[in-house]
Amino acid sequence: MNQMTEIKPLTRKDFESDQDVRWCPGCGDYALLAQVQKLLPALGIPRENFAFISGIGCSSRFPYYMETYGMHSIHGRAPAIASGLKLARPELSVWVVSGDGDSLAIGGNHFIHAMRRNIGLKIILLNNRIYGLTKGQYSPTSEFGKKTKTTPLGSIDRPFSPVSVALGAGATFVARTVDSDHPHLLDTLKRAAEHPGTAFVEVLQNCIVFNDGAYNALADRETRDDARLLLQHGQPMRFGKDSNRGIRMRGFEPEVVTVGEGGVTEADLAIHDESAANGGLAFFLSQFAAPLPVPLGVFRAVEAPVYEQLSTGLAEDARAQRGQGTLEKLFNSGDTWTID
Amino acid sequence: MNTQTMTVDEPRVVGGMQKTRPIEEIKSVVIRFVGDSGDGMQLTGNEFSKSVARAGHDFATHPDYPSEIRAPTGTLFGVSGYQIQFSSGQVFTSGDAPDVLVAMNPAALKTNLPDLRHGGMIIANAGAFNKANLQKAGYQSNPLDDGTLIDFRLYTIDISDLTNQALKDTGIAKKEIGRCKNYYALGLMLYLYSRPIEDEEQNIRAKFAKKPDIAEANVIALRAGYAYAESTEMFVSTYQVRAADIKPGRYRSITGNHAAALGFAAASELAKVPLFLGSYPITPATDILQELSALKHFNITTFQAEDEIAGICSAIGAAYGGVLGLTTTSGPGMALKTEALGLAVMLELPLVITNVQRGGPSTGLPTKVEQSDLLQAVYGRNGECPIPVIASRSPADCFDCAIEAFRIAVKYMTPVILLSDGGIGNAAEPWRIPNPADLPPLEVKFRTDADGFQPYARDEHLARAWVRPGTPGMEHRVGGLEKHFLTGNISHDPINHERMVNVRAAKVAGIAKDIPPLTVEGPQSGDLLIVGWGSTYGSIVQAREQAEAAGKSVAHVHLRHLNPLPAELGDILARYKTVLVPELNLGQLSKLLRERYLRDVTLMSKVQGKMFKVSEIYDRILELC
Ligand SMILES: Cc1ncc(C[n+]2csc(CCOP(=O)(O)OP(=O)(O)O)c2C)c(N)n1
Ligand code: SF4
Numbered sequence: 001m002n003q004m005t006e007i008k009p010l011t012r013k014d015f016e017s018d019q020d021v022r023w024c025p026g027c028g029d030y031a032l033l034a035q036v037q038k039l040l041p042a043l044g045i046p047r048e049n050f051a052f053i054s055g056i057g058c059s060s061r062f063p064y065y066m067e068t069y070g071m072h073s074i075h076g077r078a079p080a081i082a083s084g085l086k087l088a089r090p091e092l093s094v095w096v097v098s099g100d101g102d103s104l105a106i107g108g109n110h111f112i113h114a115m116r117r118n119i120g121l122k123i124i125l126l127n128n129r130i131y132g133l134t135k136g137q138y139s140p141t142s143e144f145g146k147k148t149k150t151t152p153l154g155s156i157d158r159p160f161s162p163v164s165v166a167l168g169a170g171a172t173f174v175a176r177t178v179d180s181d182h183p184h185l186l187d188t189l190k191r192a193a194e195h196p197g198t199a200f201v202e203v204l205q206n207c208i209v210f211n212d213g214a215y216n217a218l219a220d221r222e223t224r225d226d227a228r229l230l231l232q233h234g235q236p237m238r239f240g241k242d243s244n245r246g247i248r249m250r251g252f253e254p255e256v257v258t259v260g261e262g263g264v265t266e267a268d269l270a271i272h273d274e275s276a277a278n279g280g281l282a283f284f285l286s287q288f289a290a291p292l293p294v295p296l297g298v299f300r301a302v303e304a305p306v307y308e309q310l311s312t313g314l315a316e317d318a319r320a321q322r323g324q325g326t327l328e329k330l331f332n333s334g335d336t337w338t339i340d
Numbered sequence: 341m342n343t344q345t346m347t348v349d350e351p352r353v354v355g356g357m358q359k360t361r362p363i364e365e366i367k368s369v370v371i372r373f374v375g376d377s378g379d380g381m382q383l384t385g386n387e388f389s390k391s392v393a394r395a396g397h398d399f400a401t402h403p404d405y406p407s408e409i410r411a412p413t414g415t416l417f418g419v420s421g422y423q424i425q426f427s428s429g430q431v432f433t434s435g436d437a438p439d440v441l442v443a444m445n446p447a448a449l450k451t452n453l454p455d456l457r458h459g460g461m462i463i464a465n466a467g468a469f470n471k472a473n474l475q476k477a478g479y480q481s482n483p484l485d486d487g488t489l490i491d492f493r494l495y496t497i498d499i500s501d502l503t504n505q506a507l508k509d510t511g512i513a514k515k516e517i518g519r520c521k522n523y524y525a526l527g528l529m530l531y532l533y534s535r536p537i538e539d540e541e542q543n544i545r546a547k548f549a550k551k552p553d554i555a556e557a558n559v560i561a562l563r564a565g566y567a568y569a570e571s572t573e574m575f576v577s578t579y580q581v582r583a584a585d586i587k588p589g590r591y592r593s594i595t596g597n598h599a600a601a602l603g604f605a606a607a608s609e610l611a612k613v614p615l616f617l618g619s620y621p622i623t624p625a626t627d628i629l630q631e632l633s634a635l636k637h638f639n640i641t642t643f644q645a646e647d648e649i650a651g652i653c654s655a656i657g658a659a660y661g662g663v664l665g666l667t668t669t670s671g672p673g674m675a676l677k678t679e680a681l682g683l684a685v686m687l688e689l690p691l692v693i694t695n696v697q698r699g700g701p702s703t704g705l706p707t708k709v710e711q712s713d714l715l716q717a718v719y720g721r722n723g724e725c726p727i728p729v730i731a732s733r734s735p736a737d738c739f740d741c742a743i744e745a746f747r748i749a750v751k752y753m754t755p756v757i758l759l760s761d762g763g764i765g766n767a768a769e770p771w772r773i774p775n776p777a778d779l780p781p782l783e784v785k786f787r788t789d790a791d792g793f794q795p796y797a798r799d800e801h802l803a804r805a806w807v808r809p810g811t812p813g814m815e816h817r818v819g820g821l822e823k824h825f826l827t828g829n830i831s832h833d834p835i836n837h838e839r840m841v842n843v844r845a846a847k848v849a850g851i852a853k854d855i856p857p858l859t860v861e862g863p864q865s866g867d868l869l870i871v872g873w874g875s876t877y878g879s880i881v882q883a884r885e886q887a888e889a890a891g892k893s894v895a896h897v898h899l900r901h902l903n904p905l906p907a908e909l910g911d912i913l914a915r916y917k918t919v920l921v922p923e924l925n926l927g928q929l930s931k932l933l934r935e936r937y938l939r940d941v942t943l944m945s946k947v948q949g950k951m952f953k954v955s956e957i958y959d960r961i962l963e964l965c
Binding site for chain 2: 049056064084087089340
């Protein structure tokens with residue numbers, strides 16, 4: 001987030017392209033679009049230095065709606081394309097927008113390697129736990145037993161947690177948020193934008209047509225406080241309507257307890273540490289399943305060498321040692337002989 | 341003339357016995373070094389080729405090795421070979437049949453003997469012809485003394501033992517001593533072919549600079565081999581090949597893959613645009629990735645991607661970013677890149693995809709040559725997806741083709757496929773080092789003027805503008821969904837789609853106007869024309885020259901541009917009664933020619949993982965005219 005040139009302050013409008021947004025009315029993707037358009041003017045980056053790269057899927061139509069540079073590419077390959085762009089032009093702010101099928105099925109390999117390299121991409125995965133664009137087949141995040149058009153008897157695939165996959169691949173920034181909570185979504189995106197390496201954000205997104213209500217418990221104001229655990233760095237893991245419930249560790253087993261009941265005090269609760277050098281805590285949280293609440297927020301944010309900087313560094317070192325390469329020298333290196 | 345020519349007539353003093361030994365003058369020779377894959381035959385061959393290069397010979401090499409890294413020792417399938425032809429004239433191939441076979445063990449002899457010229461010379465490492473090795477090679481008795489080699493000039497030398505003797509006092513480990521025998525063999529051959537030993541000693545010391553004791557041992561082995569050949573009465577004469585009469589200039593020995601890497605680096609320098617290579621290792625293309633990875637002090641970024649798909653996709657991302665995008669691969673890797681190629685066609689971005697072809701299909705014959713990806717290159721994608729295709733014809737030609745590929749890519753805003761193959765990728769020949777200032781300019785234009793900008797508006801070549809992200813006022817989106825003719829916005833309009841399909845096809849077809857005129861060697865019309873492409877060049881040239889010398893009227897045209905085909909090709913074909921197309925596949929260029937020109941051609945096909953022999957093509961010429 002360099003290059004502070006003299007520019008007139010940008011507004012959200014500046015990031016809206018002239019293309020009609022064609023998602024189904026009520027699709028969770030709108031929320032992401034709105035929050036990204038709200039966030040970008042605040043980052044102090046000239047508009048022309050943004051590039052949005054996507055794969056294929058409903059969510060991957062995203063770049064068309066952004067008045068920035070962008071590419072709607074092929075299924076699953078956005079991280080690879082974005083990596084090439086970022087390596088070629090480290091000064092650009094490069095974002096990837098993807099779906100659960102796009103990132104974790106066909107694009108699984110590129111996804112994990114982007115995480116592993118810690119290349120400076122902002123990768124957003126809209127997880128509706130279904131294939132939207134191809135009209136309702138199960139995805140790698142669909143629940144075991146899920147009935148869809150290709151699993152009429154229920155899915156026998158065990159689902160992935162995108163956050164676990166990212167952490168397992170060594171991601172340095174991993175967060176989860178939900179389409180229905182706009183302030184949380186915006187905050188999370190902001191944190192991601194500020195992270196120097198790969199920043200991965202899973203957005204739990206409602207597909208109103210093929211998997212409606214998948215995240216109702218998190219969206220509904222009545223239930224959401226009991227259903228989610230808002231992660232806050234350095235704070236005890238508390239949740240619930242009255243904020244009196246919490247997570248206690250029993251060895252390696254988490255359990256839900258109520259502060260003030262059965263002698264439980266706040267001191268018994270686990271403390272969230274997003275910067276723990278060891279990713280164990282984040283991974284443990286990423287595996288939470290009912291009846292445990294769904295953790296939202298930043299699971300992990302640690303600093304590590306950034307790939308494109310390392311790459312530029314290698315080139316600079318090579319030049320420092322050998323001087324800028326010239327064809328004259330290159331052609332004439334090795335064993336040469338002269339015929340005259 | 342070569343600066344280092346030796347005087348030939350001066351008899352040499354041999355073995356301190358004041359006895360002279362005749363030096364036989366020969367025009368050219370084909371030597372094949374064969375041994376176990378651990379015997380260092382590639383190194384021996386390579387060093388020998390460097391030595392003849394320094395002497396100003398023209399030469400061509402053919403490394404042939406198993407796809408197993410270390411096959412079990414002594415087995416037939418573990419044999420590794422390196423063939424070199426060098427000559428006082430021009431050389432176009434590594435030679436049909438070796439004149440000399442240096443066989444380090446029985447398996448090497450057994451697998452290579454059928455190729456040896458009748459009456460040829462065998463230098464056999466007798467020490468390796470023990471019971472176990474003979475058995476592994478399937479010999480009932482020892483061929484070195486059972487009379488089976490009566491038709492050849494056989495020299496049995498216990499290279500293993502002589503190396504041991506020479507190195508026994510050096511104090512280095514037995515295993516290391518065993519490794520030095522290839523230098524012993526090299527020493528022998530350097531003497532036999534009148535090459536000086538000093539340069540090689542220097543090479544060894546440079547190569548093993550970090551292990552001086554090993555360097556010393558190898559030097560001793562080299563000298564021992566040299567001295568043995570000098571002092572033994574076994575060799576009645578030594579040989580001298582006169583320096584070739586080749587164009588003056590500075591030369592170096594270069595393989596096709598190395599030449600391609602230099603060509604890509606040159607393209608970047610000429611265009612003053614950085615180069616980005618995204619690639620995944622695969623035989624025989626890997627060397628290009630390795631060579632470019634060592635050039636970080638140029639404006640070159642290399643990225644070893646997680647697979648071939650990521651290789652090409654990262655290059656597409658880089659090309660979108662405004663640098664020269666490159667990806668390199670071989671056969672199966674090319675198959676993986678197909679979907680992304682379609683994307684690159686839709687994006688209309690410059691990109692070069694190099695396929696160093698190998699035997700297929702599937703994993704096929706990883707280390708052997710084949711030209712069977714031509715139709716894949718021209719047609720192998722979903723949809724109407726035209727991509728220009730060019731092919732290099734010799735190791736040094738890979739340099740020019742690399743630059744030509746980028747020239748087309750940036751001028752026409754299109755991906756370009758460059759076909760090479762394992763036959764020239766690994767083979768070496770002398771390369772006349774160009775003066776960078778003499779290389780053709782490579783003009784790249786980035787559009788920065790936002791006024792009236794339409795992302796898919798086209799210039800006179802039907803190319804759209806290249807815009808670097810970061811340019812204010814020209815923010816736009818590209819993608820694989822069909823584009824509107826001017827704005828590039830998604831368009832599913834049927835008429836627009838047809839228009840776009842046609843304009844993409846017309847753009848690629850229009851490249852034909854840019855192809856330099858074809859050279860037809862031989863008569864400009866007549867009975868027989870040979871049309872070749874790619875690495876069959878050398879065999880065809882030599883066969884045609886031989887046929888011409890024998891009074892035959894036969895012409896040859898070699899295609900670099902395969903899509904589009906050169907504009908005048910149809911007329912050329914029409915001027916001959918018969919058109920012969922030799923190909924290392926089942927007739928892929930033949931198909932293209934028949935389809936394009938509605939004329940029949942005579943296919944000459946070979947799919948054995950081997951190059952054409954000159955004699956094979958020559959014989960076919962005689963059958964046809
Ligand atoms: C190579 C390839 N295979 C399959 C498809 C078909 N396809 C398009 S999108 C998609 C799945 C999309 O699901 P997801 O990534 O979850 O995105 P969503 O549409 O739900 O946003 C599939 C299978 C394709 N376009 N390309
Ligand atoms: S199908 Fe689902 S994911 Fe796709 S646009 Fe409609 S609501 Fe959104």
